[in-house]
Amino acid sequence: MERIISLRVNKEDYKVMVRPGESLLDVLRNRLGMTGTKECCNEGDCGACTVIMGGRAVNACLVLAVEAEGEEILTVEGLARGSALHPLQEAFIKCGGFQCGFCTPGMLMSAKALLDENIDPTEDEIRRGISGNLCRCTGYVKIIDSIKEAASVMRQGESDE
Amino acid sequence: MSKSNYSVIGKRVGNVDGVEKVTGGAKYTVDMVLPNMLHGKILRSPHPHARILNIDTRRAEQLPGVKIVLTAKDTLGRKNGIWRNFRDLCDEEILCREKVRYVGDAVAALAATDLETAEKALDLIDVEYELLPAAFDPLDALHDGMPHIHEDFERNMNVYRQIEWGDVEEAFSQCDHIREDTFYCSSQAHGCLEPHCALASFSHDGKLTVWTSTQSAYYTQLLLSDMTGLREGDIKVIKPHVGGGFGSKLSLDSAQYCAALLSMKLTRPVKIVLTRAEEFGATKRRTAIHYKVKLGAMKDGTLVARKVQAITEGGAYTAMGGTALYLTGFFSSFPYKFDHYQYDGFRVYTNNETASACRGFGAPQANFVSESQIDMMAEDLGIDPIELRIKNAITPNHEIPGQATIRSCELRQCLEAIDKWIKERGPLPPNHGIGVSAYGFMSGGIFNWIDTPYAFSSALVKINVDGKVDLFIGANEIGQGSNTTLSMICAEELGVRLEDITLHTGDTSVCPVDLGAWGSRQTLMSGNAVKMAALEAKKQLLEVAFHTLKPNVVYDLDIKDRRVHLAERPRRGISYFDVVKDAIRGKEGQAIIGRGHYTPHGKGMISPAYSFGVQAVEVKVDRQTGKVELKKIVTAHECGQVINPIGLEGQVEGASVMAAGWALTEELKSRNGKILNGDFRDYKMLLAEDVPEMILIEVDSYEPEGPYGAKEAGEGLTVPGAGAIANAVYNAVGVRITQMPLSAEKILQALEEKKRTQKEVDPFEAVA
Amino acid sequence: MYLKCPVCKKEWNASLKVARHIFGNGDKAHRAWVNSQGVSFTDLLIRQATGSGNQGFMVLAKIVESSQDGTSGVAG
């Protein structure tokens, strides 16, 4: 039966009613109204629903909402800091890392998880990092460029600090 | 005007929808929710061909939460199709009355308070079918005694089209060398990440609003009007952001129609989102085609005549398959000058999912066939394949009798650029090969299949007192970047900055009519409309500025970067903002409005302009597994003046990868009409890891018909990939694959076959 | 020698071309004329599609030739 769980999404706490089989994706989109995270295949095959949970990129359609209880969850809506875009977001705009934009939230989150681990990835590492994310529009070239660009901006930022 | 004079177009600007799209703020139809909204579901046929004897909806209706169940009985019984002036080709009821014609055909639609209930209710609809024999292969379906899929179409012959000029039979008798080959091009799923979906809301005042993921809000409005009996003006179609189209979101689809019907009966909002399985099995797909091609040439490499016959696998309905049939015929002559050409195309109904428009629209199929054969011919004649292409390439101002006049064309330069790249690449490692394919594509179709008296594209520009410009366009952004490109054209023409433009788009009740995103038409057609509207508004400003700046004639004035100035003496000028205020005062306080429109006239059968290019693909073939690894994709292309470079490159790259996927791994497998790999796990689209280095070589060109000399780019790059890859595989390991896709199994098989025949040949050679 | 389309009277220099025109046009009048000649329009079209050479269209070309003397009925 339905029960109330507490979720921590983008540094805010929510109490939500969920059914036992309900996925984190459904809860984000339908119960919390956070539609930035996309639903595309619902079977873990496309990566459009990627969010970061406990520091790892996961397919939110495969995660049960109840499993997400107590975890730190980051979605695309939580990527910018106030009105300042995240370097990845800036880079995707600058380099044209999207077209229809439907894969973009998932791409950004996979890229973020990658760069959180490794701020200086090789091109192959970038390709592998987003190999769970389908994009039908871009042919990936500009997505890879965007991630490279963001990494270099972020490295720059770190060395400035 | 020289390029350097442009202040907006040609610049590497960020996409105007960028911030929304990277922050998760961009709303797509799948994200939309309305108060009091119901969820709809569609019951689909599990049979490829069956008569509907009875549909009992009572058990479903009794399930708590279910509000209504509709079947064909509840419709006007009309048939839908996009070729509205050929009524017999409007053959899709969407909700089937008497028969189902493919696995996935819709038989009932229902709405419930939540999705789970709606899904459960589907199982409670009892449909009694009488199974009918079915036909899956177009070559079988034509035979006498095969089941009739549509009663009025004898032996399942749906459409026949022919194209010809010159006299092929006569010409072949003069040729030094003739090749006859057969080819097969496989189908492809569009694979949009956002599924087909619609949210319909019918109000008590008799007005219908539909939010939907569409490539043409205007087509959706017209086709919904046909099917529901509502006046066009009582239907408002709103297109939020769209998660990909690729040709799939052009016809009226089951989500749009059923959501509208359900909402009309209930006077409540109803949303339908197709599942991924429905996306694969119950929408449309690329046309699979069987070809026979005869090519005649002279010893010196002059191509003389080509004769092409195509039998296309139509699937259950016509949709836009007739256009694919025509275009594959036209583009089978491309991009060469043939004095003699003949095409016969036969579209055949089968009990499979309908084949219709898919990015490239028949041209990728034509190109795979013809560019494979050009390489085969070059080898026969002992001529370098690029040299052969250069010798026969279309040149500027070439007329194709009765079909097209090609104005700008820098194909030769593209061929030379690729030749140079290949030479610089030097010798390749073992099992590597480079293949080349030359192509051309249209800049917007001339076909008025929907039969509308409106202009093909129109735009409205309104300049407000603060200098901000409202641009109203009916053009459909679906990811291809038209919002950015058209805003750039507007800003350039008015002499303002990109951030001065506020775009209003995607709402048929506000935006002027545009036929939408298909056939690569938005840059040229919508671009011309926007340019005209901006120019009309600009003239009104210049009339006012004339009195202050006092040039000899008003044409001596121009606006650049928010300054109105003498064209020859840019320093003598006044602020755009001041002129706008004056102009509005002078017009009794009315905003400045400019209107623009574009419809091609007298531009042949296909398109007002054509783009050309050449692609070279380097592959490595694994002889143990047959697997093809893409190493490099190099494209030299010409698309007129580049408006939006980032958008352009992205289109080229994306289209190239979609083509490579089609050639190599994307095979829609089916058995008895049922798709076997209808999910992203088993239907293999290319991933980031599969994509090689891409090199783009832009060759300058100028198209007089396009805005600032621009023409299409992007869709055209779905055209050369398969042919280039097939040629590369041949050059790498010596096997010629003529039946798509170029799967690892097929290549391995061909390699083994080759080994066997070589062994058989060897002893003979030893004796000789 | 010029051969006429028995339906719309357009002229070509070979009967096969007239036959191609008749199939290419394919409107009611042209279909009806073919079917009135004791052959089936669709059947010939399919023979053309599935056979080799110009099998289907040649049959009609022969009929066109014999129709030139005006002995055959002209529909439409």
Ligand code: FES
């Ligand atoms: S929606 Fe979760 S992986 Fe596709």
Ligand code: FES
């Ligand atoms: S941008 Fe459209 S799917 Fe990636």
Ligand SMILES: [Zn+2]
């Ligand atoms: Zn005639």
